[in-house]
Amino acid sequence: MKKKLFIPGPVDVSEDVLKKMSTSMIGHRTKEASDLQRSISQKMMKVMYTKNQIMLSTSSGSGLMEGAVRSCTKKRAAVFSIGAFGDRWFDMALYNGVPADKFSSEWGSPTTPEMVDRTLSTGKYDLITITHNETSTGVMNPIEEIAEVVKKYPEVIFCLDTVSSLGGTKIEVDRLNVDICIASTQKCLGLPPGMAICSISEKAIEAAKKVKNRGYYFDLLKMYEYIKKKDHQYPSTPSLSHMFALDYQLDKILEEGLENRFIRHENMAKYVRAWAKENFSLFADEKYASNTLTTIKNSKNISVAELNIKLKEHGYIISNGYGILKEQTFRIAHMAETTLDEIKALLETINNILNL
Numbered sequence: 001m002k003k004k005l006f007i008p009g010p011v012d013v014s015e016d017v018l019k020k021m022s023t024s025m026i027g028h029r030t031k032e033a034s035d036l037q038r039s040i041s042q043k044m045m046k047v048m049y050t051k052n053q054i055m056l057s058t059s060s061g062s063g064l065m066e067g068a069v070r071s072c073t074k075k076r077a078a079v080f081s082i083g084a085f086g087d088r089w090f091d092m093a094l095y096n097g098v099p100a101d102k103f104s105s106e107w108g109s110p111t112t113p114e115m116v117d118r119t120l121s122t123g124k125y126d127l128i129t130i131t132h133n134e135t136s137t138g139v140m141n142p143i144e145e146i147a148e149v150v151k152k153y154p155e156v157i158f159c160l161d162t163v164s165s166l167g168g169t170k171i172e173v174d175r176l177n178v179d180i181c182i183a184s185t186q187k188c189l190g191l192p193p194g195m196a197i198c199s200i201s202e203k204a205i206e207a208a209k210k211v212k213n214r215g216y217y218f219d220l221l222k223m224y225e226y227i228k229k230k231d232h233q234y235p236s237t238p239s240l241s242h243m244f245a246l247d248y249q250l251d252k253i254l255e256e257g258l259e260n261r262f263i264r265h266e267n268m269a270k271y272v273r274a275w276a277k278e279n280f281s282l283f284a285d286e287k288y289a290s291n292t293l294t295t296i297k298n299s300k301n302i303s304v305a306e307l308n309i310k311l312k313e314h315g316y317i318i319s320n321g322y323g324i325l326k327e328q329t330f331r332i333a334h335m336a337e338t339t340l341d342e343i344k345a346l347l348e349t350i351n352n353i354l355n356l
């Protein structure tokens, strides 16, 4: 039996989008390949509200996160962590020999604009990383307020992880002055895993030019220069299958309408939060609760593993807690093409299983 996924990636992919993945191959050095990438870029610019260059990477989102911190840090990176994915970004800096400091918030809480201001005012840092939507804790950072503070430090490169939020909530890259905004295909964009997408500013490119060891595969400057010189092609062979599907899925996203899509995500989030508060409690500070997934505190001490086994019999899969939160929390994703009716049916089933 096919299972409906309510996990924060990979998400369910529509049949028609899956079919596009099996489009016949074209040469990656052809005009068709250039046209395909250009078409994707134009649509992605709308989804990201930016005029910056769009770059695709045949990797998951982590590849571009590693590429960003390594390619653009000359002095020292300030990594703000509110959970597992912020911690990962710090490890990437460490393992690549990039000087970095980590500024952690308690899990369930956001990065505050004050923390960012205090850190950047030291003048020690030339790059900052922020997790927009922390998928382990279900916290969505107050990005507007954080961006206001970062604007005070125009020499700092602003990197934003929107892997689990882009396509499900509004991220206005240009208005927020984000230099590198990163997303993956398998979350709110509703595609199979295997490709990552970023926007990159001229400022970030200029910064990369001053960095010596940018690595090879994830050297963002090399990618950028190749796109510019070779009319939207890549140094190595990209996943053309993903590109066919992405180009098509972006049409569907724009057809739904970005605002409609964001409202649909918000409505699902509100519904799940109300259910969680009635029956359990929220792990995240509610003021910062995510619109794309909800992390629920297992206040009734149920067996999350057992719940998932029973849900599978009904054709549903939800997520247990991340890492150390495995049994302490569980997570329900409400992203990509999921509808409010599907969320209602899932919660109804959970109510029946748990006798809530």
Ligand SMILES: *Cc1c(COP(=O)(O)O)cnc(C)c1O
Pocket: 008, 009, 060, 061, 062, 063, 085, 131, 133, 134, 135, 161, 162, 163, 164, 184
């Ligand atoms: C999933 C996720 C990542 C990692 O993305 P991959 O595509 O799996 O490499 C990074 N950050 C956040 C917030 C995520 O949810």
